[in-house]
Amino acid sequence: MRPEGIHIVSTGTALPGPPVDNAALARRFGMSGQWEEWIQLFIGTDTRHLSVDLDTGERRNTLADLAELAGRRALEAASAGPADIDLLVMGTATPDRLLPTTASVVAERLGIDGVPVYQLQSGCTGAFQALTTAHQLLGTGAYRRALVIGGELNEKYFDLGQDFGAMRPEQLINYVLFGDGAGAALLAVEPAGAQAVIRHSSVRLTGLGRPAGQVLEWFGPADRMSDRTPAVEDYKEIEAAVPQMSREIRDRLLADLGWTEQDVHYLLPPQLSGRMTRKVVDALALPGATEISCVARTGNTGNATPFFQLERALELMGRGDRALGISVESSKWIRAGFAIERV
Structure with missing residues (x-):
């Protein structure tokens, strides 16, 4: 029997490391104070969180690390465990590897097994695609609860060894625009506990x-x-x-x-x-x-x-x-x- 509605029971999010402000980026890239002002004026971002340490170049988190934490927080917020999940869907443009999928790695870390697991490769709409996929699959009545995850490790696409003073503004934008993070939502056909x-x-x-x-x-x-x-x-x-x-x-x-x-x-x-x-x-x-x-x-x-x-x-x-x-x-x-x- 098809459920009457799909409910959002809980959410969870995760960010890596401390916030990195524009002044820290300007110092790291050897740019002037005017560059800091340029970020604020043309980008409008005050801080972002990065999985790489700007000083040492050490990568402190994988996407799976962040997605696992976000998923775990969503489960804990709903007092749910791995056995309560019938379906997992993840959207990302920056998976850790081509294979195994980051979705499968996260499912294993959370103790989820024996259920359908999907990873959707997409940019900014990947989270919406994951939510829509879970929404529609739960709507068939074949599943009761789904964990939906979205996340990115954007810094993996940018070379921190570049000569930033020689880069054009349109090239610099990517280095100040993006941050890393992950989020999750627990969806259910039952209204109990739903937000x-x-x-x-x-x-x-x-x-x-x-x-x-x-x-x-x-x-x-x-x-x-x-x-x-x-x-x-x-x-x-x-x-x-x-x-x-x-x-x-x-x-x-x-x-x-x-x-x-x-x-x-x-x-x-x-x-x-x-x-x-x-x-x-x-x-x-x-x-x-x-x-x-x-x-x-x-x-x-x-x-x-x-x-x-x-x-x-x-x-x-x-x-x-x-x-x-x-x-x-x-x-x-x-x-x-x-x-x-x-x-």
């Missing part, structure tokens, strides 16, 4: 015939000496496209649910940067909705970001309050969203 119910979730590829706005290369033994840039972002196109695509997601969610703009009490907007978040929020035109943002504190943590926002939203939402979560992925232009209601 909110998922009313709708949506993921749509919209990149037919459109150049990729983001590229992350995969380097294997045959091409590891390639001169290709590991990570490329078309920020001008992203800045132009994301606000419009965010409005399209908003309109689709509201139309599918029969909600109006006045029915939305909280907004979880895309979190590319603090500056971009302002442009997106203005474009979404939901003046009655309280914005839930974390990017100024955590940096852009990719697929971990929605869980940091969701965790905060559930702390603030009152009974009957409604929230929209929105994300845009520029790799091949995917738009995604979810709608939740506090129960």
Whole structure:
């Protein structure tokens, strides 16, 4: 029998190391104080957390480490154990290895076995894809509880040995924009202990015939000496496209649910940067909705970001309050969203 709704029972998040502020980045990269001001003005990020020690270059955490901690916190918050999980889905653009999947490693560490485990390779919408996949699978009635995880180790794509003084601003952006982290949510068909119910979730590829706005290369033994840039972002196109695509997601969610703009009490907007978040929020035109943002504190943590926002939203939402979560992925232009209601 199909359940009437899918409930969010608990959340958990994890960040590596202490916060790294803009002054610390400027010192590490040998840049002037004006560069620190440039980060604040054009990026809008105050701090981020990194899995690498900037002074020694030591990598202190893997993605599996962070995802395990976030998942464990979500389970503990619900007083649940590994035997309570029937399904695990993880979204990430930066897995630790090609194989075994990070999702499988995390499942083993948490003691989860004998259940379907999926890892979805995707950028900023990967967490939404994971939530939607779990939402739909739980909706079949075949499973009762799912652990959904999203996370990134963005620093693995950037070379801290670069001559930063010789880099162009568009190259430097990636070094100050991103942070590392992981988040998790426990979903269930039973309402017992639930904090909110998922009313709708949506993921749509919209990149037919459109150049990729983001590229992350995969380097294997045959091409590891390639001169290709590991990570490329078309920020001008992203800045132009994301606000419009965010409005399209908003309109689709509201139309599918029969909600109006006045029915939305909280907004979880895309979190590319603090500056971009302002442009997106203005474009979404939901003046009655309280914005839930974390990017100024955590940096852009990719697929971990929605869980940091969701965790905060559930702390603030009152009974009957409604929230929209929105994300845009520029790799091949995917738009995604979810709608939740506090129960």
